[in-house]
Amino acid sequence: MPPTQRRPTDDELLDAAMAAFAEHGFANAGMSQIAEDAGSTKPTLYAHFGSKENLFNRVVQRELTRIVTDILPRYDEVGDQGIEESVDTLITVGMNYISANPQARQLIRVSIEASADPMLSQFLAINEIFTAKVAELVERHLETIDAKITSGNPRAIAATIVGSGIALAHHMLVHGDDDFERLARMLSTFLSGGLQALTHRR
Missing domain, CATH: 1.10.357.10 (Tetracycline Repressor, domain 2)
Structure with missing residues (x-):
């Protein structure tokens, strides 16, 4: 879904990431798709977690x-x-x-x-x-x-x-x-x- 005006919470970002990692694995889960699924943006995702590895570890x-x-x-x-x-x-x-x-x-x-x-x-x-x-x-x-x-x-x-x-x-x-x-x-x-x-x- 497209980015919304409301900023997603960390839990919402993690929910989207969990779904992506569970379905596609670590290597094939894309940060852009995770951000889109969470109603956010890729820069926001990196701002919150720093890297894909850190995001995965948090999930x-x-x-x-x-x-x-x-x-x-x-x-x-x-x-x-x-x-x-x-x-x-x-x-x-x-x-x-x-x-x-x-x-x-x-x-x-x-x-x-x-x-x-x-x-x-x-x-x-x-x-x-x-x-x-x-x-x-x-x-x-x-x-x-x-x-x-x-x-x-x-x-x-x-x-x-x-x-x-x-x-x-x-x-x-x-x-x-x-x-x-x-x-x-x-x-x-x-x-x-x-x-x-x-x-x-x-």
């Missing part, structure tokens, strides 16, 4: 923030569920988000393909946030059972859980495997079995 950063904001509070809902139920809840929450947000799914795939260093640091930061939260849940369970693993290992277990989920998400994005229900059930079974083996009574 991904905003989406990762949304993921954390949307998913992380759900982790507290597991309450006093057992290990199997907790794992199933956590996996289902993540899978449901991926399933319900195809544009975000495409954006993450594009960022993986771009292999940009700023993106790697952001993903690592997000990984740390989720690992810390899962570690809290694991430690809570270990306090109630006579586990064969030491109390210093909840974070390692959490890293295994989160890492497995990230690896599966990468597989889904890269290979276009969108059978979310089957994949969620597979990961839940895999992790539940592993946790049972690690935490069974002596």
